[in-house]
Amino acid sequence: MLTISQLKNNTQEVIRLLGIKNIDTESKINEILAADQSRKSTQKDHNDLQSDLNAMAKEIGALMRKKEIGKANVLKVKTTGLKEKVKNLQEKQVELEDRIYHLLIELPNIPHPSVKPGINENDNELIEQHGEIFETHALPHWEIATKAGIIDFEAGNKLTGSGFPVYVGQGAKIQRALIHFFLDKATDQGYTEIEVPVIVNEDSAFGTGQLPDKDGQMYFLSQDKLYLIPTAEVPLTNLYRNSIVAQNELPIKLCGYTPCFRREAGSYGKDVRGLNRLHQFDKVEIVQITKPENSYQVLEEMVSYIANLIKELDLPFRIMRLCGKDLSFTAALTFDFEVYSAAQKRWLEVSSVSNFESFQSSRLKLRYKDDNNKNQLLHTLNGSALALPRILAAILENNQDGNRIKIPEALVKYTGFDQIEI
RNA sequence: GGAGAGAUGGCAGAGUGGUCGAAUGCGGUGGUCUUGAAAACCAUUGUACCGCGAGGUACCGGGGGUUCGAAUCCCUCUCUCUCCGCCA
Known part of the structure; x- marks a missing residue:
């Protein structure tokens, strides 16, 4: 959250x-500032009154010890x-603090x-584009994956519901x-x-800003009263909730794999076909x-790191700077990475990298001691590196070659095979 | 799920109504000593808010209560640990 001093x-x-x-936040901000004045x-x-009261209590204590009960009673x-x-003043103060909060x-x-x-995502600004976009008669990934027998969407429907695909054989291996x-x-x-829990408590969900904004x-x-994580950002960042880290521990760099769970309430249509939008991924x-x-320099680093990752997978992609309307509640600056999906002829978001500045750390109470030994809020950043389903979708759509799908070279030593036969 | 124990500063661990923001030890920081280091010794070492400052207020898991006064007594919630049961 923002701080009063900001x-x-x-x-x-x-x-x-x-x-x-x-x-438009003008009236709200003015209300906060006015309430803060009155809080002060x-x-x-x-x-001041409490101080008087404390002094009297001390005096009574002293009198009692001297057995001057009469005087003590007068003071009482x-x-x-x-x-x-x-009590009244305290209640008023708590009330004001509550309202401000x-x-x-x-x-x-x-x-x-x-x-x-x-106004919307069309106003996001193109920063860079890499790789070649070509005309193709490729099948959309849900068709090719089903044909090749590597993803079973029906089975997922049976087990859970839509948005929970089952990966089979080479699909699971990839x-x-x-x-x-x-x-x-x-x-x-x-x-x-780091390996973290995928279920977190309310404090954690609040710390990174999912609550109260994204409750549903x-x-x-x-x-x-626990939440399934929508992203590893939540547990990873909350590891540092309520802490003061030493300067020499900075920067802290963490990575982790987790499944992510999202209700995606309100999504429909072609956006949710196949792997495009899942409840678990x-x-x-x-x-x-x-x-x-250092945070903006670090953001640049993270952006180029992710760009290289996608390049290694040989996928055409572009980097977008989100416009104000598309920016999330918590982010100060976000770059989205989108890979081109040849059969669907559209860009699919595979990563989002953001600098939250001190917005999360003020909730998290995440600080460090600066050179003057004063506690200062740190900056937090995170990025997907990467989200799997749309990467897989793009590989399936872009790498079709006759009756096979070529596995990107960088992946072969991990898959143990270099193609999927259809 | 059943029974019991507990939650105090970075950590360990005292403290059962006033002199307790809290002993002691460890750790951290600064210093003395040393060619350097270690050891030893000395000092210092929580967070937040209010105040120009002096200083003040709050915080001993959370919330409420009793009292002139609560880490300490009462109520309540949460969490952790131990034993039993179940179990990857």
Whole structure:
């Protein structure tokens, strides 16, 4: 969440930048600042009175020890009225803090200055494009995969419902190969591989900003009040919830493979055909925690890391900078990676890399000690590296060659085969 | 699922109504000593908010209560551990 000092120091600029996300926050921010003023004065009154009360309690204690019960009793009577006042002030203070907090967590992150306004995803800005896009009579991946017998969509329907495919034989192996390949690459790049729970508690879901914003998008286990993770970002980043890390531990670089679970309520049509949009899918995620002054350089690094990953798989792709409207609640700047899917003739998002600046760390209370030994919020970043289903879809659609599908060379040592016969 | 025990500072671990933001040990930081290091010794070492500052307030798992005063007593919730049962 944003901090009061962010709002106070730059009120007009913050309002303007949030406008780029296409929301008007002026009245809300003014309300927060006014409530904070009143909180401060309430707190001062409250603290002063409490201080008086504490002093009297001490005095009573001293009198009791000297057995001057009479004097003590006189003082006791005097505290009664004060106690009432303190209680009222305390209640008022808590009420104000509560109100400020609830207003604050409803504000999305401030977009980076490079973010353009835009109305929808068509306004996302093309940054780079790689690889060749060619005309082809390739079959869409759901047809070719079914024909080759490597994905059984029907079986998934039977077991669970739509959006839960079953991978068979070479299909299952290619999944495992991709996970292995992505983890090896990330490890080579200095990310520490972590295996985490795929079910998290409410605090964790709140820490990275999924709650309260995306409540309905997560699977919820009501018996235990736990959430299935929509991305490894949640457990990986929450490892550092409520901590103060030493400077020499920075930057923190983590990666992890997890299945991801998303309800995808409201999705329909061609968007959800085949592997395009699933309720359960596999993903390797990379996470970095950095000092504020380094985070944008780190974002660049992560972008080029992911670009190289897709290049190694020989897939045509492009990098988009999200416009304000398309930017998530929590992100300050996001680059999406989209691979071209030859048969569907469309771009499929396979990765999203974001800098959250201090938006997550303020919720997470994730800090470090700066050179002056003061605690400062860190910056958090993460990116998919990569999400499997659409990568597989693109491989199946782009690499069709007669009655076989060619496995990208970099993957062969992981799959153990270099083609899938149809 | 049944029975019991517990939750205190980075860690370990005292503390059962006032002098406790909290002993002690370990760890961390700074220093003395040393050619350097170790050891030893000395000092320092939690977080958040309010205040220009002096300083103040809160926090001993969370919430509520009793009391002039709560880490300490009461209620409640959560979590952890041990034993039994079940089990990859």
